[in-house]
Amino acid sequence: xxxxxxxxxxxxxxxxxxxxxxxxxxxxxxxxxxxxxxxxxxxxxxxxxxxxxxxxxxxxxxxxxxxxxxxxxxxxxxxxxxxxxxxxxxxxxxxxxxxxxxxxxxxxxxxxxxxxxxxxxxxxxxxxxxxxxxxxxxxxxxxxxxxxxxxxxxxxxxxxxxxxxxxxxxxxxxxxxxxxxxxxxxxxxxxxxxxxxxxxxxxxxxxxxxxxxxxxxxxxxxxxxxxxxxxxxxxxxx
Numbered sequence: 001x002x003x004x005x006x007x008x009x010x011x012x013x014x015x016x017x018x019x020x021x022x023x024x025x026x027x028x029x030x031x032x033x034x035x036x037x038x039x040x041x042x043x044x045x046x047x048x049x050x051x052x053x054x055x056x057x058x059x060x061x062x063x064x065x066x067x068x069x070x071x072x073x074x075x076x077x078x079x080x081x082x083x084x085x086x087x088x089x090x091x092x093x094x095x096x097x098x099x100x101x102x103x104x105x106x107x108x109x110x111x112x113x114x115x116x117x118x119x120x121x122x123x124x125x126x127x128x129x130x131x132x133x134x135x136x137x138x139x140x141x142x143x144x145x146x147x148x149x150x151x152x153x154x155x156x157x158x159x160x161x162x163x164x165x166x167x168x169x170x171x172x173x174x175x176x177x178x179x180x181x182x183x184x185x186x187x188x189x190x191x192x193x194x195x196x197x198x199x200x201x202x203x204x205x206x207x208x209x210x211x212x213x214x215x216x217x218x219x220x221x222x223x224x225x226x227x228x229x230x231x232x233x234x235x236x237x238x
Contacts, residue, residue: 001020001021001022001023001032001033001056001059001060002020002021002032003018003019003020003021003052003055003056003059004018004019005017005018005019005077006019006066006112008068008105008108008109008112010104010105010108012101012104013072013073015068015069015072015105016047016068016069016072016076016077017047017066017067017068017069017109017112018040018047018051018052018055018065018066018067018069019055019064019065019066019116020052020055020056020058020059020064020065020066020067021033021059021064021118022034022035022059022060022061022062022063022064022118023059023060032059032118033062033118034064034117034118034119034120035062035063035064035118035119035120035121036062036063036064036119036120036121036122036123036124036234036238037063037064037065037066037113037114037116037119037121037122037123037124038058038063038064038065038066038123038124038125038126038234039066039067039068039106039109039110039113039123039124039125039126039135039138039144040054040055040058040065040066040067040126040127040131041067041068041070041106041125041126041127041128041130041131041132041134041135041138042067042068042069042070042127042128042130042131043090043128043129043130043131043209043212044080044090044091044093044094044129044130045079045080045081045082045086045090046069046071046077046078046079046080046090047067047068047069047077047079048079048080048081049079049214050212050213050214051067051128052067054067055067058126061231063234064113064116064118064119066109066112066113066116068105068106068109070097070102070105070106070130070134071093072105073101074093074096078093082209082212082214082215082216094130099137102134103134103137103141106125106134106137106138106143107141107143110123110125110138110143110144121238122144122145122146122237122238123144123145123238124144124145124146124147124148124234124237124238125138125139125143125144125146125147125148126147126148126150126230127148127149127150127152128150128151128209128211128212129150129151129152129153129208129209130152130153131150131152132149132150132151132152132153132155132171132172133149133152133153133154133155133158134152135147135148135149135152136149136152136155136158136161136165136169137158137161139165139167139169140158140161140164140165141164142164142166142167144167145167145168145237145238146167146168146169146170146233146234146237146238147165147167147168147169147170148169148170148172148230148233148234149169149170149171149172150172150211150226151172151173151174151177151179151180151208151209151210152171152180153179153180155171155184155188156184156187156188159187159188159191162191162192165198167197167237168197168198168233168236168237169192169197169198169199170198170199170201170229170230170233171188171198171199171200171201172201172203172211172226172229172230173185173188173200173201173202173203174202174203174206174207174208174209174210174217174222175202175203175204175205175206176205176206176207176208177207177208178207178208179208180208185200185202188200199229199233201226201229203219203222203225203226205219205222206219206222207219210222210223210226211223211226211227
């Protein structure tokens, strides 16, 4: 497995994205292995150590992973922790996002990923928290062939976009999440009821951010169960 930062050029400017490639095999290119693609979308903490590790984790599973730096307009490769001033800075950065511009950045990321010689086949989006919401947006815009949304806040305010989502989509919610209470999860479940390509998973006894091993709410069992479901979902969808 190899990983590096690359640049993505847009009409507005150039931003960085963390690229992780699968291990080399018999049909590998000069830099790394080949496989389907994943646009990995950050939380409010930037493309930090955890997101980079997740990118490498999925690369080891055979995916070409590209994680764009969505805060690039506010600073180069901003990387935050999970408490104190860093947490508040992450909230402030999220509140200041121009989501129309972010959607454009994600479309550019998807285009750059598809153009990579290592990508063979379809691509998916996979995001956490802020990224979970944006993964949903990518699905609604038809930018990917599959989408995974971990505890994406605000999805319930965009359920009018459900008819636009034709690709397989998978949701992961925490039962104790005070940012996303159970009525919100139920609203998402109801909006996708009857859709064979949509799955909503609820994890009892865990809180928002349960996938992140750098946070106090990390839950190994829930994270492992969710990851297994994601891998099966991606294998079938891509």
